[in-house]
Amino acid sequence: MSYKIAIDSCGELLDEWKEDERIEAVPLTLMVGGESIIDDETFDQKDFLKKVAECPECPKSACPSPERYMKAYECDADHIYAVTLSSELSGSYNSAVLGKSLFLEDYPGKKIHVFNSKSASGGESLIAMKIIECENKNLSFEEVVSTVEEYIEEMSTFFVLENLETLRKNGRLSRVKALVASALKIKPVMGSTPEGTICQLDQARGMNKAIVKMVDHVAEKGINIPSKTVAITHCNCQERAKMLEEAIRTRLNPANVVVMDTAGVSSMYANDGGIIVAV
CATH class of the missing domain: 3.40.50.10440 (Dihydroxyacetone kinase; domain 1)
Structure with missing residues (x-):
């Protein structure tokens, strides 16, 4: 069929x-300030991230x-x-x-x-x-x-953010907390709930430590990983994705791993340097 x-x-x-x-x-459709951007094959990640960084308002999607x-x-x-x-x-x-x-x-x-x-x-x-x-x-x-x-x-989904500005702009993190977290290099480890909402699972000082903790959560919550494909998506951080792929292959021995760069909506959620794992 x-x-x-x-x-x-x-x-x-x-x-x-x-x-x-x-x-x-x-x-x-992505909206940054007063501009609408169609998330199709014309999407330019580099230009989009620049616009998001320069805009005081939180980007939105329709x-x-x-x-x-x-x-x-x-x-x-x-x-x-x-x-x-x-x-x-x-x-x-x-x-x-x-x-x-x-x-x-x-x-x-x-x-x-x-x-x-x-x-x-x-x-x-x-x-x-x-x-x-x-x-x-x-x-x-x-x-x-x-x-x-x-x-x-x-399925479970996990992600680590390099940049907390989107969380701050959409009201999920106060400016003071965002500044303190950035100054201390604290990176939140986020995950999905069974209903499909987002929650914070952990945090760590520094991106590498946060990624290690994320792999811990993948190992804890993932079901039958050796028989499954793990998807890694990254926003403008290919080397970080390679490091994560190696850690997952070594520790969890999945059947397969696919690594992809984020398109528009995922780039908006993850922001520059963010990385996502789904299994």
């Missing part, structure tokens, strides 16, 4: 997906419209899947679900399922990989949905 995956632009695309008609990125998702669903595929940001972080999931409902009014026979990743960035990428794996095994639509939903329930 043929399939299509529509993944919102917070999920990073593997290089081979960018030329694959079965995979479509549905872009969010989710794709239901109509945009409906456009993504318009295809000849037998099975159609959407993968979105956590519904606790964005309206993308609700938009994709509404788009599905509207689309099915005109095409009631189509099989469409929207996955709430309860994650972001590489977590969405892993879900798309799992869908492809299931489709390649010729599972039925219902079996794919069930298998992938179970996979999502086992």
